[in-house]
Amino acid sequence: MPDSAAAGPTVIEAVTCLVCGCLCDDLSVVREGGVLTRVEHACTLGREWLLRERADESARPPATIDGVPAEAEAAVSQAAGLLAGSRAPIVVGLGSCTQEGVAAALALADRIGAVVDPGEAASSHPRLLAFQRAGRVSATLGEVKNRADVVVFWGADPVVTHPRHFERYSVEPKGRFVPEGRAGRTIIVVDRGRTSTAEQADLFVPIDENRQFETLWTLRALVRGLPVDRETSRFLRESVPSLDELRALAQALGKAHYGAFFHGPLLHRGSLAGASANLEAAASLVRDLNRSARFVMLGLGAAGNQPGAESVLARQTGFPAYVDLSAGYPASMPGVTTAFDRLARGEADLAVIVGDLPVDRLDGPARAHLARIPRVVIAPAGVSHPGLPEPSVRLNASTPGLDEEGTVSRVDGVSLPLRPVLAPSRPSAGAWLGQIAARLASVAGA
Ligand code: SF4
Numbered sequence: 001m002p003d004s005a006a007a008g009p010t011v012i013e014a015v016t017c018l019v020c021g022c023l024c025d026d027l028s029v030v031r032e033g034g035v036l037t038r039v040e041h042a043c044t045l046g047r048e049w050l051l052r053e054r055a056d057e058s059a060r061p062p063a064t065i066d067g068v069p070a071e072a073e074a075a076v077s078q079a080a081g082l083l084a085g086s087r088a089p090i091v092v093g094l095g096s097c098t099q100e101g102v103a104a105a106l107a108l109a110d111r112i113g114a115v116v117d118p119g120e121a122a123s124s125h126p127r128l129l130a131f132q133r134a135g136r137v138s139a140t141l142g143e144v145k146n147r148a149d150v151v152v153f154w155g156a157d158p159v160v161t162h163p164r165h166f167e168r169y170s171v172e173p174k175g176r177f178v179p180e181g182r183a184g185r186t187i188i189v190v191d192r193g194r195t196s197t198a199e200q201a202d203l204f205v206p207i208d209e210n211r212q213f214e215t216l217w218t219l220r221a222l223v224r225g226l227p228v229d230r231e232t233s234r235f236l237r238e239s240v241p242s243l244d245e246l247r248a249l250a251q252a253l254g255k256a257h258y259g260a261f262f263h264g265p266l267l268h269r270g271s272l273a274g275a276s277a278n279l280e281a282a283a284s285l286v287r288d289l290n291r292s293a294r295f296v297m298l299g300l301g302a303a304g305n306q307p308g309a310e311s312v313l314a315r316q317t318g319f320p321a322y323v324d325l326s327a328g329y330p331a332s333m334p335g336v337t338t339a340f341d342r343l344a345r346g347e348a349d350l351a352v353i354v355g356d357l358p359v360d361r362l363d364g365p366a367r368a369h370l371a372r373i374p375r376v377v378i379a380p381a382g383v384s385h386p387g388l389p390e391p392s393v394r395l396n397a398s399t400p401g402l403d404e405e406g407t408v409s410r411v412d413g414v415s416l417p418l419r420p421v422l423a424p425s426r427p428s429a430g431a432w433l434g435q436i437a438a439r440l441a442s443v444a445g446a
Contacts, residue, residue, distance in 0.1 A: 009037070012421050016408065017046040018096070018401045020162045021301020022169070023410045029421045036421060043163035050402075050421065057381040058425060060396055067390030076432070079376045079393040080439035083112050086350035086374075088326070090339040093379070094118035096304035096355035097429050098406025098418065102312040104430035105354050108437045113326040115348070117339035118309035119302075120358050122275075123268045127299070128310075128321055129334060130279035137286055139260070139296040140412045141168075146175035147294070150256035152188045154282065155209070155266020159196040162300050166200075170260065177258070188252055191266065205249050208240045209266055213274070215239070215246070216281035220288050222250035259295040261286050301411030304356065305400070308409030343369045353377045354429050355397075359385045378432045397429040404428045 015027040029050060030038035039047045063075030070078075083089060091109045094102050095118055102118070109116045118124070144151075151170050158165040166172050174181040189201040198204040207215050214235045221228050228243065230236045236243050253259060267278045282297065289295035301307065310320035317323045319332035322339065335341055342348045343366035350373055359367060367387060375391040380399040398404035403422040409415050427435070 008032075012419060015050075015419050015421055016401055016416050017042055017049065018304055018408065018418075019045045019049045020303055021299070021411050022162050022164050023301070023408065023416055024164050024168060025416050031421060034423065045163060054382070060381040062396055062426060064390070064394045066392060067394075072395070072427075075393050075395055076435045076439055079395070079436050080443065082350055082374050082376060082392060083108075083352070083436065084440060084443060086112065088342070088348050089114040089350040089352065090342060090348045091116045091352045091354065092118070092339050093354040093357045094309040095120070095302065095306040096383075096400065097309065098305065098400045098404065098408060099308045099312050099415075100406045101354065101400070101428060101430040101433070102305075102309045103316070104433040104437075105352070106312065106316055108352070108433050108440075109323075110325050111437055111440060113328070114352070115337055115339045115342060116313060116323045116325065117321055118313065119306045119321070120361055121338065121340045122361050123265065123302070124306065124310070124321060125334065125338070126268055126272055126275035126279055129272070129276040130283060133276075134280045134283040135287070136283050137290055137296050138298060138412065140414055141170075141298070141410065142414075144260045144296065144298070145169050145173045147177045147258040148175070148256075148260040149178055149184055150186045150188065150253065150259040152190065152253070152259065152261045153197055153201075154190045154261065154263050155192070155207075155212075156262055156264020156300050157191070157195040157197045158262070158264075158300055159200065161264075165300065170262065171200075186252060186255070188249065190249070203249070203252055205241050205245055209269060211235065211239065212267060212278045213281050215241070216278065216285050218243075218246055219250055219253075220281070220285050222246060223253060223285070223288050224291070253289055253295075254292065256289070256293045256295060259286075259289060259293060261289075261295065261297045262300055263297065264300055299411050305408040307411050307413065308407070308415070311409055311413065340366045343367075349373055351375045353379065353385065353391075354433070355379050356383050357385055359387050376436075378429045381426070395432045396426050397432055398424050398426045400428075406430075 009030050009032045012029045015029045016025040027042050028040040039050045061069035062072045063070045065078050091105050091114045172182050178184040187201045188203045189198040190205045192209045230243050268275045286295050286297040314320040317330035322332050322337045324331045324337035346369050371388050377391040377394045381396040401418045403420050403424045405420050406418050407415050
């Protein structure tokens with residue numbers, strides 16, 4: 001894909017940005033002499049990602065063994081040897097991989113009998129547990145754009161974290177049934193403090209982040225028209241928001257013809273049980289609201305391809321996370337087959353980390369054990385895992401969306417193709433995983 005200076009600039013249209021869950025796929029990027037020089041339609045975060053200087057990353061070797069530069073072939077052999085000798089491997093990360101990369105990781109995990117757990121447990125596991133219990137009424141972001149006249153952001157600040165969410169999906173666009181755009185929508189923000197998003201809302205309701213379950217459950221009673229008595233409830237006597245504020249919120253929700261409830265990180269706070277109860281209460285509230293209108297629930301989505309990783313696992317194994325392949329068939333038991341719980345209990349003896357992994361969000365025992373066991377890391381050169389020593393083997397991979405094509409999935413399940421803007425500089429994560437699998441197969445057949 002390099003351009004000769006004489007050929008002039010190349011314009012690449014419909015580029016997808018992976019910096020936040022918006023996954024904007026309308027960017028226009030100009031490349032001159034193999035360097036990106038201009039980006040249009042992106043927000044500041046997306047522009048910074050695409051135009052960042054990467055000379056330092058390009059100079060890194062294709063692979064390392066114990067931190068020492070190595071030939072790719074030797075590193076692949078070393079990784080295959082470690083995997084062949086492991087009795088309890090885990091495969092983690094995956095949230096920044098393409099669907100194709102996740103499928104390759106799953107094929108390798110199947111071969112070695114590993115536990116596969118994509119993404120970051122603290123936010124994904126409560127969500128999965130809650131929606132498995134309560135179900136979820138959902139929609140595409142296109143449907144929200146065309147129909148939603150009441151939009152709720154609960155514990156989310158998209159103006160800061162998802163800068164083009166308002167413009168593309170939820171607030172500003174003129175939709176088929178909302179021709180006035182912003183003027184045709186009521187925007188409600190529920191959060192512990194006045195955020196940048198709250199500043200642009202029609203209604204802001206402050207909440208106590210530690211009483212979200214009670215707040216949501218009271219709202220359920222109010223929208224169903226059940227009696228709510230302040231005198232018999234200590235929560236209601238002390239609550240933030242007050243009962244009057246909750247009544248006003250229930251009334252605003254009840255005016256929707258089509259409502260969209262976007263949940264943010266505040267609902268995921270706390271223990272697994274507490275966070276999943278909060279999310280289950282929110283899903284139940286949205287279900288109740290469907291008695292009088294269409295109401296849907298969506299996350300804002302994280303950077304990368306977490307929904308895509310979960311969908312590949314669900315499609316191929318029947319489970320979206322904590323999939324144990326050690327018995328030769330998939331099994332999934334939250335807490336038992338969860339990779340991070342296996343780490344915390346000291347049960348895993350090798351980790352394959354594909355792409356990004358927020359090590360700082362693992363609990364202490366899990367992080368300590370992960371630092372002790374052999375690790376095979378397959379990730380773009382710019383991805384590091386602070387707090388962990390040099391991995392046993394590191395294979396530097398291309399970056400999805402930048403110099404790697406493939407498919408990713410938006411938070412509403414819509415698949416998007418990636419159109420790379422730079423020439424591939426390294427094998428993709430999927431290609432490295434395929435090489436390791438081939439080496440394992442050749443050793444097994446020898
Ligand atoms: S809103 Fe998100 S996906 Fe869209 S350009 Fe900005 S960072 Fe990229």
